[in-house]
Amino acid sequence: AQKVTQAQTEISVVEKEDVTLDCVYETRDTTYYLFWYKQPPSGELVFLIRRNSFDEQNEISGRYSWNFQKSTSSFNFTITASQVVDSAVYFCALKILMDSNYQLIWGAGTKLIIKP
Amino acid sequence: SAVISQKPSRDICQRGTSLTIQCQVDSQVTMMFWYRQQPGQSLTLIATANQGSEATYESGFVIDKFPISRPNLTFSTLTVSNMSPEDSSIYLCSVQWGQLLSGANVLTFGAGSRLTVL
Numbered sequence: 485a486q487k488v489t490q491a492q493t494e495i496s497v498v499e500k501e502d503v504t505l506d507c508v509y510e511t512r513d514t515t516y517y518l519f520w521y522k523q524p525p526s527g528e529l530v531f532l533i534r535r536n537s538f539d540e541q542n543e544i545s546g547r548y549s550w551n552f553q554k555s556t557s558s559f560n561f562t563i564t565a566s567q568v569v570d571s572a573v574y575f576c577a578l579k580i581l582m583d584s585n586y587q588l589i590w591g592a593g594t595k596l597i598i599k600p
Numbered sequence: 601s602a603v604i605s606q607k608p609s610r611d612i613c614q615r616g617t618s619l620t621i622q623c624q625v626d627s628q629v630t631m632m633f634w635y636r637q638q639p640g641q642s643l644t645l646i647a648t649a650n651q652g653s654e655a656t657y658e659s660g661f662v663i664d665k666f667p668i669s670r671p672n673l674t675f676s677t678l679t680v681s682n683m684s685p686e687d688s689s690i691y692l693c694s695v696q697w698g699q700l701l702s703g704a705n706v707l708t709f710g711a712g713s714r715l716t717v718l
Contacts, residue, residue: 517703527690529643529709531601536704575642579703586703590642 486511488578490591497566498599505561505594507576513537517579518552518559523593524572532574535559563596571598601697602627606710613717618681621713623693628673633707634666635692643692649676683717690714 487510497503509518520532533543535552543550547564563570576591603626613619623632634646646666647655655668669677680687690712696705 515703519706521707527692527712527714529692529694529707531706531708534704534706581703586705588645588707590644592642 486513486578486580486582486587486589488576488589488591490574490576490594492594493592494595494597496597496599499568500565502562502564503566503596505563505574505576505596507559507561507591509557509559509576509578511578511580513580515581519577519579519588520550520559520561521575521577522572523575529575532561566596566598568598568600571596601706601708602629602695604693604695604708604710606693606713608713609711610714611716613683613715615684615717617683618679619683619715620677620679621691621693623676623678623710625674625695629695630673631696632670632676633694633696634668634676634678635694635709637690637692637712639688646678646691680715683715685717688715688717 489508491506495503516537518535521529522532523529533550540552540554549562551560573593573595575593578589579586605624607622611619632649635643636646637643645658646661647657647668649655649668649670651670651673665681667679678691692712693710694707696707
């Protein structure tokens with residue numbers, strides 16, 4: 485089965501704390517892509533990062549970092565020194581090839597609340 | 601990446617009526633996607649709209665309920681027909697960066713249309 489699990493429904497932290505959002509995926513495919521999107525209260529989803537299954541390098545972009553581990557089928561997202569503007573719903577997604585078309589499988593999302 | 605304008609941004613509708621949502625893209629794109637996001641839920645793909653052909657609907661969605669038009673490469677509409685309170689959702693239009701069918705393509709989204717059906 486192809487599936488994305490974001491077990492944390494909601495996380496609340498105080499500003500400046502570090503926070504990690506978990507994403508666990510399931511697929512039998514050897515070629516796939518993983519994504520993170522951010523949905524702020526305004527509603528528009530914003531792309532954050534993409535990883536393909538052959539690139540296990542972790543990535544850092546400012547206060548954001550991503551840890552991709554195929555051994556545990558996880559693609560976790562860490563925000564360092566969180567800020568109120570980081571408050572949003574974060575979605576992890578898996579893209580696989582099914583019946584000659586790419587399918588995007590979304591996680592349920594994690595609502596992140598950063599308190600001042 | 602493309603810039604997507606979606607309207608209305610929100611609306612309150614009466615049961616039994618229909619509402620058409622418009623999606624305008626600032627560049628030509630082959631495929632446009634319509635998603636539904638029910639309150640507090642994840643995204644569900646309604647259909648894929650290609651210019652010049654009928655939209656392809658996902659399981660659980662039918663053309664009579666969600667007719668889609670795609671008259672050109674920069675514009676699409678989604679109509680939510682005969683609405684009921686269960687249709688209260690955010691409806692999102694999205695496009696892929698680039699024209700090639702690649703798993704690496706990233707989606708760009710409009711700001712969404714938040715519909716409340718009374």
